[in-house]
Amino acid sequence: MNQNNTGFMGGIPPVTRNLLIINALIFFAQYLLGINKGQFSIIDWYCALFPINSEYFFPHQIITYMFLHGSIGHVFFNMFAVYMFGRTLEMVWGSKKFFIYYIITGIGAGAAQLIVTYLTGSPYPTVGASGAVFGILVAFGMLFPNVELMLIFPPIPIKAKWFVIGYGALELFLGFADRAGDNVAHFAHLGGLFVGLIILLYWRKKGFMTNGNIFK
Numbered sequence: 001m002n003q004n005n006t007g008f009m010g011g012i013p014p015v016t017r018n019l020l021i022i023n024a025l026i027f028f029a030q031y032l033l034g035i036n037k038g039q040f041s042i043i044d045w046y047c048a049l050f051p052i053n054s055e056y057f058f059p060h061q062i063i064t065y066m067f068l069h070g071s072i073g074h075v076f077f078n079m080f081a082v083y084m085f086g087r088t089l090e091m092v093w094g095s096k097k098f099f100i101y102y103i104i105t106g107i108g109a110g111a112a113q114l115i116v117t118y119l120t121g122s123p124y125p126t127v128g129a130s131g132a133v134f135g136i137l138v139a140f141g142m143l144f145p146n147v148e149l150m151l152i153f154p155p156i157p158i159k160a161k162w163f164v165i166g167y168g169a170l171e172l173f174l175g176f177a178d179r180a181g182d183n184v185a186h187f188a189h190l191g192g193l194f195v196g197l198i199i200l201l202y203w204r205k206k207g208f209m210t211n212g213n214i215f216k
Contacts (some may be wrong), residue, residue, distance in 0.1 A: 019086070027075045049062060049126040065125075066131065074127075079129075085136045113185050116187045134168075134196065140160055
């Protein structure tokens with residue numbers, strides 16, 4: 001046993017660990033600068049993903065938005081998913097490949113949200129790592145389709161492949177349903193999932209994916 005990797009962060013691979021730390025620190029800065037009062041902080045104004053036809057839109061936001069979050073629950077559940085599933089992917093793929101995958105799926109999710117906000121005329125900005133998290137989920141489901149996950153509500157076991165398929169179907173339904181005030185970027189989630197799926201299918205074809213059995 002390696003005695004140097006002790007403690008909560010000791011056994012977490014570097015990219016996953018740094019994502020947890022960076023997202024937590026940025027949310028803390030958001031909190032101090034106004035988000036705790038229900039207000040946008042200066043970080044949000046410059047780094048949230050505003051609609052492409054907004055005067056506040058800047059190209060860099062397609063990357064920076066995924067490191068911002070709207071509430072403690074938002075950042076907690078996203079980072080919990082990164083911790084639970086991302087560390088496994090990083091151990092299998094290596095840090096560089098995992099980081100590239102995470103960022104590209106996050107960008108894909110942001111691009112999907114830009115298209116939706118442009119078509120619907122929504123003026124609201126988007127924040128959160130959820131799109132990249134959905135990319136992580138589909139990758140985990142593809143690499144480890146028969147691993148059983150324990151749901152929180154209800155507390156029942158479910159295979160990873162069925163969890164991913166079911167969650168994706170739910171997001172698709174919620175995205176098309178008329179849910180005014182939902183305040184959730186469902187199509188960003190689907191964008192991250194779809195881009196992740198395309199990357200994984202390409203990697204599988206090229207032989208880049210370890211244990212790449214898709215929903216078998």
